[in-house]
Amino acid sequence: MxxxxxxxxxxxxxxxxxxxxxxxxxxxxxxxxxxxxxxxxxxxxxxxxxxxxxxxxxxxxxxxxxxxxxxxxxxxxxxxxxxxxxxxxxxxxxxxxxxxxGQPGYIGSHLSAVMEQWDTWGNLTEVMRTGKKQLRRDWGSPEGREQDPGMFTHLFPLVFPAAWQAASQLDTELQGRVLDVSAGSGAWSIATALRHPQVEIIARDEPGLLPDLHEQVTRFGLQERILLQPTQLELRSLPSESFSLVIVGHVCRFKGARKSQALLRECYRLLQPDGKLLLADVMPNDERTGPAAALMIGLSLFLNSQEGGVFTTTQFHTWLRATGFEQIKELRIGPLPLLLASR
Ligand SMILES: C[S@@+](CC[C@H](N)C(=O)[O-])C[C@H]1O[C@@H](n2cnc3c(N)ncnc32)[C@H](O)[C@@H]1O
Missing domain, CATH: 1.10.10.10 (Winged helix-like DNA-binding domain superfamily/Winged helix DNA-binding domain)
Structure with a gap:
């Protein structure tokens, strides 16, 4: 055939x-x-x-x-x-x-908090059609964040390795006071305190998130050196030029462009001359063609917050320079970019 x-x-x-x-x-x-x-x-x-x-x-x-x-x-x-x-x-x-x-590395409560977005993503087509988001909770607002503590404070095992390496790249002579603007799980504060025994740290976050933070700080025996401060006490009330290092870890994408730039200006004011700003965030490449995870997080912030979004390294460089920061270094630690800017 x-x-x-x-x-x-x-x-x-x-x-x-x-x-x-x-x-x-x-x-x-x-x-x-x-x-x-x-x-x-x-x-x-x-x-x-x-x-x-x-x-x-x-x-x-x-x-x-x-x-x-x-x-x-x-x-x-x-x-x-x-x-x-x-x-x-x-x-x-x-x-x-x-x-x-019960294990130190447990992130199940963070993963479950992420899954709380299930219904929100179910409305994606509708949001695209109308351009109107139906915010179940706004991660950019204090109330929204406090509803989902696992989302923010149970990230310690994921953040700590990069924070530990970043802290090791800071000046070994680092002294004075360090400000951790939105400390969340405390990973940056704890790594910095352990690596730099001469510094005292102020770690801030929403009151509803502080109990978890307190627990983590206590686990490392650092309660004498890491002082917790609720965010109702405005940054504005802290004296100018009083910190040698300010840490802004994974905060800007929740705040959005306008509030992030205002925050960077406030950080500049709080830093002593020669002080450093350490900024960590999820950043897509300049063309916004990848990495896929960064672009998906951008969409997630669009759906889950009023003003949040992801910003490129170049955007951060521009904002930092406009604020007055000089010598912006990119530290390549793990998959996420980290910026270290000098005042
Ligand atoms: C993903 S957590 C990061 C926590 C910690 N800095 C870290 O890197 O592990 C995001 C943090 O940003 C804070 N945050 C989110 N939106 C904010 C806003 N609009 N204003 C101030 N802080 C905000 C949260 O309270 C939370 O501590």
Whole structure:
């Protein structure tokens, strides 16, 4: 029998095209996020760490249907968060560090806070059509932030490695007072205090976020050197030229362009001559073509805040120069850019 190959025009749209896998990955990404969220909600990783290794043991402690849970556990093995040998499930290295409650690296409450945006993202098409966002909570407002403490204060394990390295690149002779403008988890304050035993730090944030911060500072025994201050006490009330270092860690994208520039001016006023400003944020490249995570965070801030957004390194350079800062250095630590500017 002679094989009848149809003409090229008919075949080409199916055969001479890029494979669709990346599209399917994006499309089904929501299900992966949901699997992780449910596993955190059911405390599966914590229960496994506590000794419940089989599906039936896990179903008992987590209060689940055995047949349904079996399928979820298999999916978690597929996602490389669990491993299975015969009937026994164990944690992957990633899950053991970040997903077990009570461990220092636990970020489950942060991941759950991120998932609180589920319905907000469900309205994305509508927001695009109308241009009107339906803010369930505004991350740029103090009340909005206090509703989601996990979003801001439970990030310590994610921020601390970069903060530790950045602190090691500061002048070894650093002395005097340091201001951590919105301390959140305290990662920058704690790393700086540990690396520079001569400094005293004022770490500020919303009153609702300070208890978590206090707990973290106390864990490191730094409560004598890191003084917590609620943000109701305006920066304006602090004396000029009284800090050797001001830290602005992952704050500007929540504030938006106008308030960020005002904040930088205030930081300049607070710094002593020769003082340094350390600025960390998520920054897309100048053409705003990547990294993908930065652009997605830009969209997230558009949806979740009145004025927030992501700004490029060049935008920050321009703002810092306009404020009077000189010698702006880019420290490359980890995947995120860090700027160190001198007054
Ligand atoms: C992602 S957390 C970063 C916390 C910490 N600096 C760090 O890098 O881990 C964002 C911080 O910015 C603060 N923040 C958000 N929006 C703000 C605003 N409009 N004004 C002042 N602070 C704000 C939050 O309270 C929170 O501490």
């Amino acid at each position: 002679v094989l009848q190959i149809p003409n090229q025009e008919l075949l080409a749209p199916y055969l001479q095209v890029p494979i669709a896998a990346p599209l399917l990955d994006i499309n089904f990404g929501f299900a992966r996020a949901r699997v992780l969220d449910t596993a955190i909600e059911l405390k599966l990783f914590t229960h496994i760490a506590g000794g419940a290794h089989t599906c039936s043991a896990l179903a008992t402690v987590a209060g689940c249907n055995v047949q349904a849970l079996q399928i979820l556990l298999d999916a978690l093995v597929g996602l490389e968060l669990l491993q299975r040998k015969r009937e026994a499930y164990s944690l992957s290295a990633l899950a053991a560090v970040y997903l077990v409650e």
